[in-house]
Structure formats: C-alpha cells, structure tokens
Amino acid sequence: MIATLLAQAPDxxxxxxxxxxxxxxxxLVVGINLVLLIDLWLEDTKKWMMASLTGFILLGxxxxxxxLAVIGDDVRSMFFDRYVVDQYxxxxxxxxxxIGYVIVLMSQNELEEGGYYQGEFYLMLLVSVLGMxxxxxxxxxxxxxxxxxLLSIPAYMMxxxxxxxxKSNEAGVKYYLLGVFASGVLxxxxxxxxxxxxxxxxxxxxxRLAEADAGAGLIAMQVIAVVFVIVGFSFKVSAVPFHTWAxxxxxxxxxxxxxxxxxxxxxxxxxxxVSMLYLAMYAADGVYEPFIWVLAALTMTVGNVxxxxxxxxxxxxxxxxxxxxxxxxxxxxVLATGDAAESALKAVxxxxxxxxxxxxxxxxxxxxxxxxxxxxxxxxxxxLMSYAPGLGLLxxxxxxxxxxxxxxxxxxxxxxxxxxLLDAGGGAxxxxxxxxxxxxxxxxxxxxxxxxxxxxxxxxxxxxxPINPPQPIWAAxxxxxxGTIVLGILPGLVLRxxxxxxxxxxxxx
Amino acid sequence: xxxVNFLLLSxxxxxxxxxxxIARRNAVMVLMSIExxxxxxxxxxxxxxxxxxxxxxxxxxxxxxxxAAAEVGVGLAMVLMIYRNRRSIALDELSEMKG
Numbered sequence: 001m002i003a004t005l006l007a008q009a010p011d012x013x014x015x016x017x018x019x020x021x022x023x024x025x026x027x028l029v030v031g032i033n034l035v036l037l038i039d040l041w042l043e044d045t046k047k048w049m050m051a052s053l054t055g056f057i058l059l060g061x062x063x064x065x066x067x068l069a070v071i072g073d074d075v076r077s078m079f080f081d082r083y084v085v086d087q088y089x090x091x092x093x094x095x096x097x098x099i100g101y102v103i104v105l106m107s108q109n110e111l112e113e114g115g116y117y118q119g120e121f122y123l124m125l126l127v128s129v130l131g132m133x134x135x136x137x138x139x140x141x142x143x144x145x146x147x148x149x150l151l152s153i154p155a156y157m158m159x160x161x162x163x164x165x166x167k168s169n170e171a172g173v174k175y176y177l178l179g180v181f182a183s184g185v186l187x188x189x190x191x192x193x194x195x196x197x198x199x200x201x202x203x204x205x206x207x208r209l210a211e212a213d214a215g216a217g218l219i220a221m222q223v224i225a226v227v228f229v230i231v232g233f234s235f236k237v238s239a240v241p242f243h244t245w246a247x248x249x250x251x252x253x254x255x256x257x258x259x260x261x262x263x264x265x266x267x268x269x270x271x272x273x274v275s276m277l278y279l280a281m282y283a284a285d286g287v288y289e290p291f292i293w294v295l296a297a298l299t300m301t302v303g304n305v306x307x308x309x310x311x312x313x314x315x316x317x318x319x320x321x322x323x324x325x326x327x328x329x330x331x332x333x334v335l336a337t338g339d340a341a342e343s344a345l346k347a348v349x350x351x352x353x354x355x356x357x358x359x360x361x362x363x364x365x366x367x368x369x370x371x372x373x374x375x376x377x378x379x380x381x382x383x384l385m386s387y388a389p390g391l392g393l394l395x396x397x398x399x400x401x402x403x404x405x406x407x408x409x410x411x412x413x414x415x416x417x418x419x420x421l422l423d424a425g426g427g428a429x430x431x432x433x434x435x436x437x438x439x440x441x442x443x444x445x446x447x448x449x450x451x452x453x454x455x456x457x458x459x460x461x462x463x464x465x466p467i468n469p470p471q472p473i474w475a476a477x478x479x480x481x482x483g484t485i486v487l488g489i490l491p492g493l494v495l496r497x498x499x500x501x502x503x504x505x506x507x508x509x
Numbered sequence: 510x511x512x513v514n515f516l517l518l519s520x521x522x523x524x525x526x527x528x529x530x531i532a533r534r535n536a537v538m539v540l541m542s543i544e545x546x547x548x549x550x551x552x553x554x555x556x557x558x559x560x561x562x563x564x565x566x567x568x569x570x571x572x573x574x575x576x577a578a579a580e581v582g583v584g585l586a587m588v589l590m591i592y593r594n595r596r597s598i599a600l601d602e603l604s605e606m607k608g
Binding site for chain 2: 142146149153156157160163164167170172173176177180181183184187192194195198199200247252
C-alpha cells in the first residue's frame with residue numbers, strides 16, 4: 001500500500017529522523033498519553049499519584065537532554081534543517097523541563113487542598129512543556145507557529161483553572177483573548193514573510209531578506225511582516241504597550257500557574273522571538289532595531305514605575321516580571337550593530353535561565369506564606385523574619401537576586417546585557433544603557449520595600465505560629481535557591497553552554 | 510495574475526477583524542472577529558502559494574485551520590464558563606482587578 005503510494009511520488013525524499021535527538025519530545029508525548037489514560041481509571045482518592053507520575057515523566061525527558069549534551073557539540077538537524085537540536089536548543093530544553101518539574105512540586109498541595117481537577121491539570125502542564133521544548137528546536141514558520149499554540153492553548157485553560165472563581169475566570173478570558181489576537185497578528189506577519197520570500201524555512205527566509213536588503217532594499221510588505229511578527233511575540237513576552245493582560249492574569253490565576261506563566265511562557269516567547277530575529281529577519285535590522293529599542297525602554301520603565309505603587313505582592317511581581325522582560329529585550333535592540341550578535345544571544349539565554357530560578361523561588365515563598373496568612377498583600381509579610389526565618393532568608397535571597405545584587409544570580413545576566421550594549425557602541429546603545437541603569441535603581445526600591453516589611457515591621461495581627469510548608473515546596477525552594485546562588489557565583493557553568501556559535505553561524509544562511 | 514485582489518480582500522478582512530476585537534464588547538462577537546483575522550491569514554497563504562507555485566502555503570493554511578478550531582473550542586468553553594458565573598458575556602464587565 002505505502003509502496004504504491006511512494007511509487008507515485010518519485011521525488012519524495014525520506015526525511016532524516018534522529019531518534020536520540022527527538023527522545024525528549026517522544027518521552028513527553030508518551031507521558032502525556034499515559035497521564036490521560038491513567039487519569040481515566042484512577043479513583044479520586046488516589047489522584048495525588050498524578051503529580052508523582054508527571055514529575056517522573058519530566059525527569060525522564062530530562063535524561064536524553066543530558067546524554068545529548070554530554071555526547072557533544074554536533075548539530076543534529078532533522079526534516080531538512082527544519083527541526084534542529086543544537087547546544088542552544090538543549091540548554092533551553094533543559095530549562096523548560098526543570099521549570100515544569102518545579103511547577104509540579106509547587107502545585108501538588110495547592111491542587112490537592114483546593115480540590116481542583118488534578119489529572120487534567122498535569123496533562124495541560126505537560127502539553128504546554130512539550131510546546132516549549134519544541135519551540136527551542138523549531139526552525140520553520142509552521143513549526144514555530146504550532147509550538148507557540150501548543151504551549152499557549154493549555155496555558156489559557158490553566159489560567160482559568162478555578163472555574164467558580166470570578167477572578168480566575170477573568171484571568172483566563174483576558175489571557176485568551178489577547179493571546180489569540182496576538183497569534184492572529186503574528187500569523188499575518190508570517191504569511192507576508194512567506195509570500196515575499198516563497199519559503200517557510202527560517203534560514204532561507206533570512207537569505208532572501210539579506211539579498212533584498214543588499215539589493216533594492218526591503219519592500220513594504222516585508223517591513224510590515226517584520227513589525228507584525230515582533231508585535232505578535234511582544235504580547236507573549238508582555239512587552240509594554242502589549243502587556244495589559246499580564247497583571248490581571250497573574251493576579252487572578254492560581255499561584256503555581258502564575259509562576260509558570262511569568263517564567264516558562266515568557267521564556268518560550270523569547271526563544272521564538274530569538275529564532276525569528278536571528279535566523280529569519282536578521283537582515284531587516286533597520287526595521288527591528290529601533291522598534292525593539294523603543295519596546296525595551298518602555299517595558300522596563302513602565303513596568304518598574306507601576307510596580308512601585310502596588311500593594312499586592314503578586315501584582316508587584318507581575319510588573320517586576322514585565323520590567324525584567326525589558327532587560328531581556330535590551331540586548332536584542334542592538335543585535336545587528338557591530339559584532340554584538342553573539343554576546344546579545346548569550347545575554348538573553350543567561351538572563352532567561354537565572355531569572356527563571358529567582359522568580360520561581362519568589363513565587364514558592366509567596367505560596368508558603370500565603371498558606372498561613374491567606375492574603376496577597378505586601379503587609380502580610382510583616383515580621384516574617386521573626387517567626388519563619390528560613391522562608392525570610394530565602395525570600396531575601398530571591399528578591400536580592402531579582403534586584404541584581406552581586407553575587408546572586410541576575411547580576412551576571414544584567415552585566416552581560418550591559419556588556420552587549422557597550423560592545424555594540426553608538427549613541428542609541430549608550431542611551432539605552434543609561435535608561436537601564438536608572439531602572440535598575442528604581443527596581444531595587446520596590447524589592448527593598450518587601451524586604452523592609454519582612455525584617456523591620458511587626459507581625460500584622462500578632463500571630464507568630466511558625467509556618468510549616470509541605471515537603472514539595474521545600475524541594476522547589478531548594479532547587480531555586482541552588483540555581484540562584486550557583487549560577488551567580490559560577491556563571492561559567494551556563495556560559496559554556498551558551499557558546500552559541502551554532503545559531504550565530506547560521507546567520508543569514 | 511489576480512493575486513493583488515486576494516491580498517486586498519485579506520487585508521480588508523484583517524482590518525475588520527482587528528476593529529471587531531477592539532470595539533466589540535460581546536465575547537462571542539470578539540471570537541468571530543478573531544476568526545476573521547485567522548481566515549484572512551489563510552486567504553493570504555493560499556494566494557501566495559498559488560502565486561509562488563509552491564505547496565508550503567497550502568500546508569501552512571491547513572495547520573492554521575486546525576489550530577484555529579482548537580483555539581475557538583477553548584474560547585467558547587471560556588465564554589460558557591463566564592456566562593454560568595455571571596449570566597452575562599459582556600467583556601467590559603470583567604473588571605474585578607484594577608491597577
């Protein structure tokens with residue numbers, strides 16, 4: 001049957017499939033089906049087992065990522081270079097799987113106690129992680145789009161997980177409407193990219209755009225395409241002025257989901273944006289550099305200034321994560337200036353890695369504390385050091401890292417981002433560096449506000465019974481604290497992996 | 510070649526869709542506007558595929574159709590959910606959180 005079909009297509013070439021390189025995705029796909037089936041037959045009292053199963057699946061998918069990284073630096077490309085597993089993809093896949101694992105640890109007790117739909121939740125989480133893992137390898141318009149939707153659609157549902165809660169509903173609906181609108185805009189841009197270059201492969205689009213740029217210049221449709229693609233991803237990474245969904249969604253969604261969205265979904269958006277910028281649209285620097293410059297400057301400033309006057313800690317972290325997004329965008333604003341391309345890529349990847357640990361850790365502490373205080377107000381952290389010194393110290397660690405205080409985590413990422421701007425040189429880059437420096441100071445102010453509450457203020461209602469977070473939350477806190485400290489002191493660990501010559505070599509085909 | 514006609518039609522559809530998303534307050538109307546945007550993309554892709562004499566655009570359009578179906582499935586479920594809780598699907602009434 002298949003042979004007769006194949007005989008009718010003589011020029012059909014069998015695509016190369018590297019099973020080892022695809023193993024993380026395959027483990028996840030098998031795991032997703034397992035979770036779906038086991039959930040059908042599992043009694044309600046045993047639903048807690050789903051969390052352990054999901055954890056094992058994520059760790060199982062982690063194993064091939066490690067073996068691929070150990071084996072070496074050869075680039076494994078499949079489907080005619082449309083799906084590529086290189087160092088850049090591996091380090092991000094490892095990040096997404098690890099984030100997924102920490103989220104499972106964080107959500108376990110929250111879901112059990114809230115009586116939410118546990119089996120379905122872990123199914124959605126796994127599907128979303130699969131989309132992110134695919135995004136890291138996608139080198140074709142179609143697979144970038146499919147990966148983006150695969151990671152977004154489950155996230156829309158997870159944001160609205162508390163079905164009867166008006167806030168959670170609102171969070172889900174806002175996230176859904178703006179997310180789908182953004183993918184519409186993104187697709188429109190992609191269709192123009194395809195139409196004006198005649199191919200969906202990112203590297204070939206890049207080559208055609210470079211030809212056009214060297215020749216008669218980009219035509220109007222190509223300019224529109226580049227702008228629309230960036231706008232589409234800006235919604236995903238909640239860059240100002242496309243950030244309006246983020247604070248409401250973060251506040252209304254269940255806390256583990258908020259942590260997931262603010263870290264993993266944002267990182268996946270950046271990965272997609274980086275693939276598009278570096279491989280497909282690199283030559284259009286006259287269009288995207290000023291555009292991203294404005295986005296980055298607006299994002300960090302608006303995010304920071306609004307975060308200053310928040311009283312709800314989740315909302316404050318939402319705006320803080322918006323402004324951190326601005327810092328991640330910053331190196332991309334100069335990526336084609338001088339020889340900043342490689343150092344910009346390094347800055348983005350390292351920032352995403354370290355930001356993930358610090359932000360997840362901060363959310364894990366908030367979860368542990370709000371189990372006792374039942375409140376999301378910053379004032380509910382009053383006197384935390386007096387009755388829960390362990391949690392207080394960890395929160396201090398994570399917030400200091402987010403503020404960029406050496407030797408904790410994010411300072412090295414911020415340093416790399418500034419270094420990129422200085423590498424690029426020129427008035428625009430220096431202006432952006434000054435804006436970023438001012439913003440670093442503003443950001444320290446609102447992180448310190450929480451620290452002051454914890455260290456100096458009295459306990460609000462005099463209730464000093466100690467907090468006993470469940471074991472999984474301690475485990476999550478441990479992973480995040482280790483990541484924050486180790487990456488801050490030994491950045492070489494990831495800097496080695498972020499030697500991203502694979503992707504930068506492919507620049508412009 | 511009449512490609513430019515298709516592109517103009519699709520640009521018009523896209524603009525109507527964007528207007529609908531921004532101006533409409535009924536959730537179902539917003540969903541329909543989003544469908545308009547996605548269909549304008551499909552029209553673009555198919556027109557370009559015919560123009561370039563290339564099959565990739567057709568395949569892309571099929572993927573967009575499939576994903577759009579999944580998206581609208583989720584969207585309608587969410588509209589149903591807010592209707593059950595609030596007896597209304599007006600989007601401007603969704604304003605529990607501010608600031």
